Amino acid sequence: MRLAPCHEKLDSAHHFPFSVGESGFGVAFTNRPLMDNELFEVTLDRKTTNFPHAMAIGVSPHSPNDITINKFITDLKPPSWSMYYADLYYNNTVSKKNYGRTLDALVEGDRVGMMRRDTGTLHYFINGVDQGAAATGIPSSVYGLIELYGSAAMATIVSKSDNNFALNLLKSYPFPFRSNTWMMYNEDIYVDGNRTLSKYGKNLANLQVGDRVGVMRKSNGQLHIFINGVDQGIAASDVPKAVYGVVDIIRDTISVTIV
CATH class of the missing domain: 2.60.120.920 (SPRY domain)
Known part of the structure; x- marks a missing residue:
């Protein structure tokens, strides 16, 4: 299943969905860097029973135009900070286990998000609940990342901002086997x-x-x-x-x- 590039702007009246279909991988970048203390958030709209894991979220200082897009956030050009399951990753290495609620437990309608505070600290949110400081020393300019894979088939941006978000879905991969x-x-x-x-x-x-x-x-x-x-x-x-x-x-x- 192919990903359709999402280049439309999001506003409070038009939530734009993105999908990888029933069996696929997809990494999506925000169309612009996050602003300090700005919450970028999506809802999980469709979840199948094909695979135990669902999605991942994270940030990267690299523009998607400047790097190779791989299957997973952890495979992107370093540095990257991400959350898989209940664990935190720095690049492709676990930096902290059992950080917060596991993303595998998300159900349709749940929301996940991220925020870089003006202190340089990264926070993840699940259904509006701050899971705590995930990392420190985050560069001032980072893009938000959403990865759909396994059972996560569709998500929608729900962030409300004066500077609207879009997601650029750059490459998809069929789920193997x-x-x-x-x-x-x-x-x-x-x-x-x-x-x-x-x-x-x-x-x-x-x-x-x-x-x-x-x-x-x-x-x-x-x-x-x-x-x-x-x-x-x-x-x-x-x-x-x-x-x-x-x-x-x-x-x-x-x-x-x-x-």
Whole structure:
């Protein structure tokens, strides 16, 4: 699904939505830097059940015209400050865990926002509630960033400002492994992008360096996932005979080895 560039100006009477469709990634920049003590805010309009995570927010001192736009805020040219889940990131490194309410728990109609105070401190807001100081020493000129991915399919700007915002949606990416795939993400099983089993086994997010994960298709067509040699049980049935194993390395995982 492609992103449609949003170049229209926002005013109090016209809220402009942006979307990545049911399965996609998209990073959007504000059309201008944030002013001091100005709240930039969007609502989550559409959320699917295709993926456990929903969206991310952040800021960057770089104009979108001057850098390469990647899938994630954390992949942008440094420096960047962002919030994923309940955690804070500086560039692609976690700077603080459990900062505030997790963005994964957002439901349709919830609002998220950001503000650079005149002290140089960055604050994030969820449904109008300040989650506290997220970072200090933020440059005086930063652009607001909204990232839709996973289950977040559409959001709308709701900021009210004398200098209206727009969002420039610069690039989208299709969500990988959408059809004819079976996968485990965190502790859940997904088939063709839809969650089919919740709390199937040990949460992959809790793996430590040295832990092992594996996958096996048995002769009866059942798919099993193994963690440190322990069979987590039947993950799916009727899996075709000819399938390829896939490993997705994301976020804090840097390197793996086939054993």
